[in-house]
Amino acid sequence: MDIPWVSIGRIADFEGKVVELRGWLANKRSSGKVAFLIIRDGSGFIQGTAFVGDFFTKDQLDEIKRIPIESSLVIQGKVRREERAPGGYELEINSLQLVFPSEEYPIQKMEHSVDYLMERRHLWLRSKKQNALLRIRNVVMMSIHEFLQSEGFILLDSPILTPAACEGTSTLFELQYFDIGKAYLSQSGQLYMEAGATAFGKVYCLAPTFRAEKSKTRRHLTEFWMLEPEVAYYDWQDNMVLQENLVSFIVNQALKKCQNEFEILERDTAPLQKIQPPFPRISYTEAIDILKKKGAPAQWGDDFGGDEETMISEGFDRPVFIHHYPAHIKAFYMQPDPENPTMVLNDDLIAPEGYGEIIGGSERIHDLALLEKRLEEHHLPREAFEWYLDIRRYGTVPHSGFGLGIERTVAWIAGVKHIREAIPFPRQIYRIYP
Structure with a gap:
């Protein structure tokens, strides 16, 4: 089955379908056997969820959790509507390919000065x-x-x-x-x-x-x-x-x-x-x-x-x-x-x-x-x-x-x-x- 490469900006057109996204890891958090990944591709942001289960083992999920912020990724998964997620949709991830891992990203969640941000x-x-x-x-x-x-x-x-x-x-x-x-x-x-x-x-x-x-x-x-x-x-x-x-x-x-x-x-x-x-x-x-x-x-x-x-x-x-x-x-x-x-x-x-x-x-x-x-x-x-x-x-x-x-x-x-x-x-x- 050919899986279409789509942009996050058009994700609503693919509700219920399996798609491929190519982008970067903008943010992440995890809770037990699930990892929540915020993916961006330039057209928008979407939350992807990866579970221990049919697609990922516990060790694979642990590796996903360790992926550095701003690493480049190709992910595949099923689009589903989720009102609580950013943008109203999320992706149930069934495949994740790390393209290139990022070095430690200099812009973190902490408060940064404007001068610091302008230099970057x-x-x-x-x-x-x-x-x-x-x-x-x-x-x-x-x-x-x-x-x-x-x-x-x-x-x-x-x-x-x-x-x-x-x-x-x-x-x-x-x-x-x-x-x-x-x-x-x-x-x-x-x-x-x-x-x-x-x-x-x-x-x-x-x-x-x-x-x-x-x-x-x-x-x-x-x-x-x-x-x-x-x-x-x-x-x-x-x-x-x-x-x-x-x-x-x-x-x-x-x-x-x-x-x-x-x-x-x-x-x-x-x-x-x-x-x-x-x-x-x-x-x-x-x-x-x-x-x-x-x-x-x-x-x-x-x-x-x-x-x-x-x-x-x-x-x-x-x-x-x-x-x-x-x-x-x-x-x-x-x-x-x-x-x-x-x-x-x-x-x-x-x-x-x-x-x-x-x-x-x-x-x-x-x-x-x-x-x-x-x-x-x-x-x-x-x-x-x-x-x-x-x-x-x-x-x-x-x-x-x-x-x-x-x-x-x-x-x-x-x-x-x-x-x-x-x-x-x-x-x-x-x-x-x-």
Whole structure:
């Protein structure tokens, strides 16, 4: 009889049948003549039970009990429903092959410090909670593609190496590029997406970006992933509608597909159930008023940090847009409000539950002369931006876009405090290993 090799993630389809699993021993315990093995294969976890009886002698069971944690195994057995078991099913093991025994595993049941676990991130990924968290990340990433593709967007990859700054010169990672001169790790793919929007109408990139920002907060990484859509003929209000529809879709897909992962993470999903458009919209000036009423020392013209964003979001049960920031605290490419040029047609989207900004977006400057002036005011090298100015020389149009931080979004949806756990291998100012 051919015994099918199946994944734990599909085990419910094989109830009452004998199957083969190929995976690793995640945990174990024993009681007398029975051994309980928690097996993982990357798609999920399942409990396997081995008894002294028809399939195993006492000596064989004793050998099974001595198998080290994280050893690789091939096991066969009958799938049966068991409500008390993790995942609702267990495997009655009738055959076990030890592929390779593990050395003593460095991550034990005892409490470990975050630094200890981060030094062993390559192993910590195997744990239930980290596994669940990165499965949610996978759903977030795939949902982004699904939504934007259904809306007619084209995926357009942006370069990692760039000739100039996009988000200011103080946070650039610099390197020597052969004999040409200096190059930089990309802070954003946005400028290239603006070029793409004039070719395809609707484009997006989803790629790593880099900021040499000496920040140790729970919301910052030096290397992170960002989604950046750009749309020709969109104004700043069209831009916000796109953002709220996208975020709502992502959250609802996670609720639909990640129920087990939320349970593992003990994430209360009631707040996520409320994430439906439209999202509330307040101006920057209104946000300053909210902060002052709460006793914060906020002054008009200040930028918002994590504490201020949290205080503002406390009055809302879903993400809130803050629009019309002062021009002097925002990037050079943002379109001024024609009715008040000291403000820009932008928005920051602040997640609820204290997770802060997850999106920054704006209408872009489409007028050539104004963009030239802004480059000069920001002391940016014009020669590095000539190609960017060409977009305004040849068929310029109003256009808008935004950047969504993947790790911040995943941390919020999953309900984890620090974004270093929302990326497989985090890079911070004090961490580049493993």
